[in-house]
Amino acid sequence: MSTTQNKIxxxxxxxxxxxxxxAVRLAQHGYTVVATMRDPRxxxxxxxxxxxxxxSLDVRPLDVEDATSITACVQEIIQTYGHIDxxxxxxxxxxxxxxxxxxxxDLRRTMEINFFGVWRVTQAVFPAMRAARSGRIITVxxxxxxxxxxFNDAYCAAKFATEGMMEALAPVARRLGxxxxxxxxxxxxxxxxxxxxxxxxxxxxxxxxxxxxxIEAYMGGSQERFASLGQTPEQIAQVIVEVATVEQPHFRYAxxxxxxxxxxxxxxxxxxxxxxxxxxxxxx
Numbered sequence: 001m002s003t004t005q006n007k008i009x010x011x012x013x014x015x016x017x018x019x020x021x022x023a024v025r026l027a028q029h030g031y032t033v034v035a036t037m038r039d040p041r042x043x044x045x046x047x048x049x050x051x052x053x054x055x056s057l058d059v060r061p062l063d064v065e066d067a068t069s070i071t072a073c074v075q076e077i078i079q080t081y082g083h084i085d086x087x088x089x090x091x092x093x094x095x096x097x098x099x100x101x102x103x104x105x106d107l108r109r110t111m112e113i114n115f116f117g118v119w120r121v122t123q124a125v126f127p128a129m130r131a132a133r134s135g136r137i138i139t140v141x142x143x144x145x146x147x148x149x150x151f152n153d154a155y156c157a158a159k160f161a162t163e164g165m166m167e168a169l170a171p172v173a174r175r176l177g178x179x180x181x182x183x184x185x186x187x188x189x190x191x192x193x194x195x196x197x198x199x200x201x202x203x204x205x206x207x208x209x210x211x212x213x214x215i216e217a218y219m220g221g222s223q224e225r226f227a228s229l230g231q232t233p234e235q236i237a238q239v240i241v242e243v244a245t246v247e248q249p250h251f252r253y254a255x256x257x258x259x260x261x262x263x264x265x266x267x268x269x270x271x272x273x274x275x276x277x278x279x280x281x282x283x284x
Contacts, residue, residue, distance in 0.1 A: 004030035004245060008081045010074075011035055012064055012121060013091030015042045018140060018188065020049060021237035022088055027055035029241055031086065034077050036062035064091045064117025074124040083132055086244055087125045089118045089139040095154045096219075098211050107154045114158035119165065126178075133177035138243055139166050140236075143186045143259045147266055150218050150279050170251050181249045183240055186259040187222075187230035217284030229258050 009026050013019035014035040023035040023046065035046060035057045043059045050057050058080075062073040077084055095102070095110040118139055129135030144152055145159030163182055170180040239255045254260045266275050 007031050007085040008077065008083055009033045009086040009088065009244070010077060010084050010121075010125065011088040011090060012062060012117075013037065014046055014059075015039075016045060018185070018233045018236045018240075019088075019090040020046050021233040022090060022240050023057055024049050024053050024055060025234070025237045025241045026086075026088075026244065027057055028053055029245065031244075032058065032081065034058045034060055034073075036060050036073060037091075038063045062121075064121055065112050067120055070120050070124045074121075074128075078128055084125050084128055085135055087122065087129075087135070087137045088240060088244075089121055089137070091117055092140065092142075094152075096151050097154070098151060098207065098215075099153050100207055102154050107157070110154040111158045111161070114155065115161045115165070118162050122169075126173075129178050130176050135178045136244060136249070137166075137169075137173070137178065137180045138183060138240055139181070140183045140185070140240070141166075143184050143254070143262060145182070146184060147262055147275060148279075150283060151215060167251070179249050181243050181251055181253060183236065183243065183253050183255060184259055184263075185231065185236050185255045186262075187225050188236060189230040189232050214283040218282055221282050229256070231256055 004026075007030070009023075009031040011019055011023045011026065011033060014023045015037040019035075019037075023033050027033045027050065033055075035043075037043060037046075037059070038061065040059050040061050046057065046059065060073055060076070061069065063069040074084070091113065093110070093113045095106060097106065122137060122139075125135075125137070129137075139162060141163050142155075142159045143149075144156045145163040148156045148160075166180055166182050173180045236255055239253060243249050243253055254263055265278070266272075269275070
């Protein structure tokens with residue numbers, strides 16, 4: 001995979017953020033990039049960034065929640081190019097809420113996008129890679145896929161599930177000539193915090209009294225950490241490009257020292273008490 005000549009990359013969730021930057025950077029490194037998103041009418045920013053970078057992209061519709069959309073897109077790519085060498089599972093969405101506020105519908109929706117979407121796209125692409133006995137699958141998860149965080153119950157559940165799925169797939173895929181890696185960003189300077197904060201479910205007076213001060217303390221601290229320690233989408237995209245092009249990729253990549261330190265703390269304490277205490281201290 002060190003050479004990118006004639007390599008075809010499929011990237012999901014490219015209308016903004018990490019996916020957009022990844023699509024452009026992969027194209028700059030010589031990949032033919034199929035940049036997908038639910039609604040290609042929202043590709044204006046992607047196309048402008050590609051123009052500024054003097055690269056071309058093949059923008060196509062793909063909705064990770066729609067199996068028919070995924071199958072059609074993957075089949076069309078193979079018909080057009082003959083193969084898919086790299087899959088970057090990036091599409092995802094956050095959800096913030098207390099356990100009491102989070103409905104089953106909220107949980108299912110979060111799992112649909114962040115877990116089942118990854119499952120569907122990977123399952124659709126895998127047969128072509130298996131037949132070629134070659135390929136690379138990179139999935140963007142989160143520090144929330146390895147460390148549970150307050151009021152992110154649904155989101156962390158989906159990201160933990162995704163990491164477990166990929167960790168189970170990796171040894172089997174390796175025997176078939178396919179490399180599987182996950183990318184674990186921490187804070188990223190996008191509108192992620194503001195977006196999930198705006199989606200907070202309506203609180204009853206009782207729930208508001210119990211949780212509002214903790215939510216405000218945690219979200220306020222999160223915004224400060226995003227501002228001071230957050231990486232840019234371009235920095236995450238650069239990590240993805242490095243993983244895509246390195247000869248023998250690792251399975252797990254934390255994208256920052258902040259994430260590496262948190263993961264080290266977690267694994268150094270088998271009881272799990274240190275992480276509970278750390279995040280409890282951030283609740284005011």
